[in-house]
Amino acid sequence: MSVDVLSDVLQQVRLDGAVLFRATFHAPWCIATRAGAEIAASLGHPHLQGVYFHVVTQGRVWAQTAGTEGVWVEAGQALVLPHGAAHVLGDEPGLSPIPHEVLWGDLPANELRDVAWVADGERARLLCGFLVCQREAFAPLFATLPPMFRVHMGAHEDEPALDPLLAYAEHEIVAPRVGGGELRLRMAELIFVEALRRYMNALPEDETGWLAGLRDPLVGRALALMHSAPERDWDVETLARETASSRTQLGERFRRVLGEPPMQYLTRWRMYLAARRLRESGDSIARVAESVGYESTAAFQRAFKRQMGETPARVRAQARGRPLQEE
Secondary structure (H helix, E strand, O other), X not given: OHHHHHHHHHHHHOOXXXXXXEEEEEOOOEEEOOOHHHHHHHOOOOOOEEEEEEEEEEOEEEEEEOOOOOEEEEOOEEEEEOOOOOEEEEOOOOOOOEEHHXXXXXXXXXXXXXXXXXXXXXXXXXXXXXXXXXXHHHHHXXXXXXXXXXXXXXXXXXXXXXXXXXXXHHHHHHOOOOOHHHHHHHHHHHHHHHHHHXXXXXXXXXXXXXXXXXXXXHHHHHHHHHHHOOOOOOOHHHHHHHOOOOHHHHHHHHHHHHOOOHHHHHHHHHHHHHHHHHHHOOOOHHHHHHHOOOOOHHHHHHHHHHHHOXXXXXXXXXHHOOOOOOO
């Protein structure tokens, strides 16, 4: 149930697998990356954000962002930087980094396949990925995530080993076949989603926030119901009945875990869905309003402006690059 909600949200976030390549480094080495927004812009997405991940398949890697103490990432672990923070990777702390452009040369990021830093020391091998996304599309997900986190991608506790997937991804990178480009992009998305799932499953029992809500038995059921039919005429009493709880229990649990009542969450989710439909479809505002559960267009427009800060007509006009014409 929780994974379905996560998938639903990630569809709205619009992940776009942009980069997946293998990197091999021999010590000593230290590379500095740019902020994800800069990489996204270089890939033709100047208004979007980026997510980095690095899966260490051999050796170990030191990773650090500005203002952090840094962490070691061991073979079989993935490092995820969900906010696209500029970071440093190396074989030990304290080395002076070189810009990653030195390693890439003039090759565009999305054409990277197999890069190497040759020296005489110990070898580390990574699968490096970068995803372009519109993270503002669902702020609660990203607000839950720290600047960087590590997860085990091999067999760990109840989690299966992802070695076959990683080996397959590496093979597609170094031995490209017809259709391999699209396949690599989808694999980058899959690796990121699996890392998110493993991070969520490892959260402490008393954790709060959106990912913790997915894992919570009561909140997770309520979220799944609302995401399965956001246009339905939901109220707290109906949600409580269908989650086998009381209104008080559901409301208190929602506020404790997510920091807001259920109906406030539902309104925000409806407005995200409506915004995407306004940008991508030719439906009238009245029809968009109906699709997210509003019989009154005026009530929808008020709720949309309150949540999104702009009118539905302006959001549509901006998406099409046209002058505003109110419907």
